[in-house]
Amino acid sequence: MSSDNWVVTAHDREQISQAVDILNAGGTVAFPTETVYGLGADVTNTEAVSKIYRIKQRPIGHPLIVHIADIAYLHEWTKEIPEAAVKLAEQLWPGPLTLILKRNQRVPNVVTGGQDTVGIRVPSHPMALMLLQEMGPRKALAAPSANRFGRISPTTAAHVQKDLGTAVDMILDGGACTVGLESTIVSFVDEYPKILRPGGISLDELELVLGHSMNLPHVTNAPTIRVSGSLASHYAPTTPLELCDTKQLWQHAQDLADQQLKTMVITWSKHQQLFQKNPYLHQSSMPIDAETYGRRLYAILHEIDQADFDYILVEAVPDNSNWLAIKDRLQRASHRSPKI
Secondary structure, three states: OOOOEEEOOOOOOHHHHHHHHHOOOOEEEEEEOOOEEEEEEEEHHHHHHHHHHOOOOOOOOOOOEOOOOHHHHHHHHOOOOOOHHHHHHHHHHOOOEEEEEOOOOOOOHHHHHOEEEEEEEEEOOOOHHHHHHHHHOOOOOEEEOOOOOOEEEOOOHHHHHHHHHHHOOEOOOOOOOOOOOOOOEEEEOOOOOOOEEOOOOOOOHHHHHHOOOOOOOOOOOOOOOOOOOOOOOOOOOOOOOOEOOHHHHHHHHHHHHHOOOOOOEEOOOOOOOOOOEEEEEEEOOOOOOOOHHHHHHHHHHHHHHHOOOOOEEEOOOOOOOHHHHHHHHHHOOOOOOOOO
């Protein structure tokens, strides 16, 4: 594909049809969702799906999420759908919710990592829905985030372009993602629904629809079912990142500066420390509400990662259900950072 039509802002069916032609021919298309940009391929084309793994440098066996256009197509890819799963889908789709269900024979092993379950959702971004609708009712997209495996998820087309380059056949530019964090993953394989990854749908929203409480996931407890974003180290910038309690934040920052390490300090609370023109210390203030913080998080990390910093310190976020997804992403992003 020429550079003139490689990145496309799709405003009409003609451009979407061009993307569908690429997908039907076994190619890959990066497209926007409300959560993050996805790297899509035709679910039924095993060679096309294999390209996703190669482009992302993703381990084989780490399953992909299947994106469909409407809840009416859920039965095309799954079986034994519990009533509670239908209830969540009816109330929260289209939206940032992925359901883990028993797959049927139409879903290839390469999509599920050989498991007998599949993650599936209906995105709410209009461009994603247009793309899925144009593909037809018996088609779907396997689509993880459109970035190198384990790195920061993309929330703009520019992030995709910088990370994956021309390895992708087409990038559909739909602007910045409105949620900015990945979907919430809920499993319906066991007797009771279980959150495997917190995300764009809050715990409170899930409990309201289901009518009962749910157990919270923990970053160090790997789920028995392999799902996207479940590894202890994930969503990480190349710059070492460390979470730090508010009380110790600025002293640790000063210690790093004393070692002549250029450090970015990301804060959300009003707690801050002023230093006299220290060339090694910089601060980025984040919103105090979880929804806006989550929307901006990956964009800020991309920006810092492209700058000349030696270290990122992030002020620990509140320990409550509203911040659950953000806390999860920051813990995974900092998991293997070197400690100085």
